Amino acid sequence: MEKVSVFGAGSWGTALSYVLAQNGHDLLVWTHRAEQAIEINQHSNENYLKGIRLPDGLKATSDLPEAVGHARIYVLAVPTKAIREVCVKIKENMVEPALFVHVSKGIEPDSLKRISEMIREEIPAQWIEDVVVLSGPSHAEEVVLEHPTTVTAACENTKSAERVQDLFMNHYFRVYTNKDVIGVEIGGALKNIIALAVGITDGLGYGDNAKAALMTRGLAEIARLGVKMGATPLTFSGLTGVGDLIVTCTSPHSRNWRAGNMLGKGKSLDDVLQEMGMVVEGIRTTKAAYQLAEAYNVPMPITATLYAVLFEGVSTTEAVDKLMGRMKKNEMEDLIDLL
Numbered sequence: 471m472e473k474v475s476v477f478g479a480g481s482w483g484t485a486l487s488y489v490l491a492q493n494g495h496d497l498l499v500w501t502h503r504a505e506q507a508i509e510i511n512q513h514s515n516e517n518y519l520k521g522i523r524l525p526d527g528l529k530a531t532s533d534l535p536e537a538v539g540h541a542r543i544y545v546l547a548v549p550t551k552a553i554r555e556v557c558v559k560i561k562e563n564m565v566e567p568a569l570f571v572h573v574s575k576g577i578e579p580d581s582l583k584r585i586s587e588m589i590r591e592e593i594p595a596q597w598i599e600d601v602v603v604l605s606g607p608s609h610a611e612e613v614v615l616e617h618p619t620t621v622t623a624a625c626e627n628t629k630s631a632e633r634v635q636d637l638f639m640n641h642y643f644r645v646y647t648n649k650d651v652i653g654v655e656i657g658g659a660l661k662n663i664i665a666l667a668v669g670i671t672d673g674l675g676y677g678d679n680a681k682a683a684l685m686t687r688g689l690a691e692i693a694r695l696g697v698k699m700g701a702t703p704l705t706f707s708g709l710t711g712v713g714d715l716i717v718t719c720t721s722p723h724s725r726n727w728r729a730g731n732m733l734g735k736g737k738s739l740d741d742v743l744q745e746m747g748m749v750v751e752g753i754r755t756t757k758a759a760y761q762l763a764e765a766y767n768v769p770m771p772i773t774a775t776l777y778a779v780l781f782e783g784v785s786t787t788e789a790v791d792k793l794m795g796r797m798k799k800n801e802m803e804d805l806i807d808l809l
């Protein structure tokens with residue numbers, strides 16, 4: 471049994487806390503809202519996981535120093551845009567080094583940093599035992615129903631990855647390890663862009679052909695960028711690559727797919743975000759990936775087209791025409807780098 475603190479009590483922070491509490495760990499989840507801590511201590515988190523009774527061992531606090539002092543394993547489960555702010559608060563209260571596990575799927579626009587890089591920028595090296603990323607095809611809504619789920623714990627140091635594997639693994643939550651942190655973080659973040667695009671074509675009334683096209687060519691452009699950034703090509707055929715792409719592009723649980731679907735049906739981005747009430751990571755990550763594609767000189771036509779829809783006022787139907795009317799090419803020509 472380990473002592474663990476989870477920071478962030480949205481859908482994913484709560485679902486992972488559910489797993490950790492069921493695994494018998496001494497678990498404390500921190501939320502920045504006092505009323506939500508009270509609700510969780512009464513075994514529910516209705517806004518995020520409707521109708522689910524949380525286990526008795528799942529305790530919450532809104533007192534950040536208490537959560538920092540509780541454990542030396544910290545699971546960061548806030549949206550990408552809150553990572554730096556939460557790290558700063560944690561750092562101010564740390565008195566000994568800790569293992570950081572992050573579960574967020576995004577890239578920071580402008581700095582173009584991955585989450586593990588942001589954590590290492592905000593927390594002094596002497597306070598970091600290691601940083602492990604936990605990622606893969608895993609809707610919170612299904613995890614708390616104890617449906618079979620597989621994810622990957624990634625860290626260059628295999629011992630740290632195995633520690634996280636042991637922490638989370640149980641009969642419905644199976645954890646693999648991988649050393650390729652870049653590939654795992656890029657796959658997890660960029661699949662959200664493709665899920666938004668698939669949501670749009672579904673919203674426009676197109677079918678499985680369009681979905682398969684976006685998923686296949688989407689994976690090609692994600693892998694192309696990832697490999698240029700130093701990822702291992704094979705990671706993109708694993709759980710955090712094609713696995714997470716499948717789960718996010720084909721499920722109404724996905725906030726990214728749902729947001730895209732509403733855009734495809736004609737809603738404005740502002741209205742969509744208002745209606746969601748939960749994080750849609752793919753929006754900011756589209757901006758970051760668009761900038762990364764330029765920085766690494768990698769063609770990413772789906773990302774560029776979605777960028778034009780989200781930030782330059784191009785209509786969803788124009789976007790489809792734009793993608794379908796691209797210059798003819800050989801399917802494999804940009805994939806040669808992956809070999």
Ligand SMILES: NC(=O)C1=CN([C@@H]2O[C@H](COP(=O)(O)OP(=O)(O)OC[C@H]3O[C@@H](n4cnc5c(N)ncnc54)[C@H](OP(=O)(O)O)[C@@H]3O)[C@@H](O)[C@H]2O)C=CC1
Pocket residue numbers: 478479480481482483501502503518547548549550552555556573574575576608609610611747748749751
């Ligand atoms: N949901 C899922 O199935 C999965 C999600 N993920 C990833 O996990 C990350 C978190 O997602 P998820 O839990 O779903 O998101 P949600 O939108 O469900 O919840 C986000 C939580 O973070 C809190 N939060 C937001 N900003 C801050 C801040 N500045 N300080 C403290 N807390 C803050 C929110 O508080 P408030 O309630 O006040 O808004 C909320 O509790 C994302 O990167 C997502 O991609 C990964 C795998 C699966």
Ligand SMILES: O=C(CO)COP(=O)(O)O
Pocket residue numbers: 575606607608609662665714717718723724725726727749750751
């Ligand atoms: O990452 C996820 C599943 O693996 C959840 O995706 P959404 O953020 O689109 O809901």
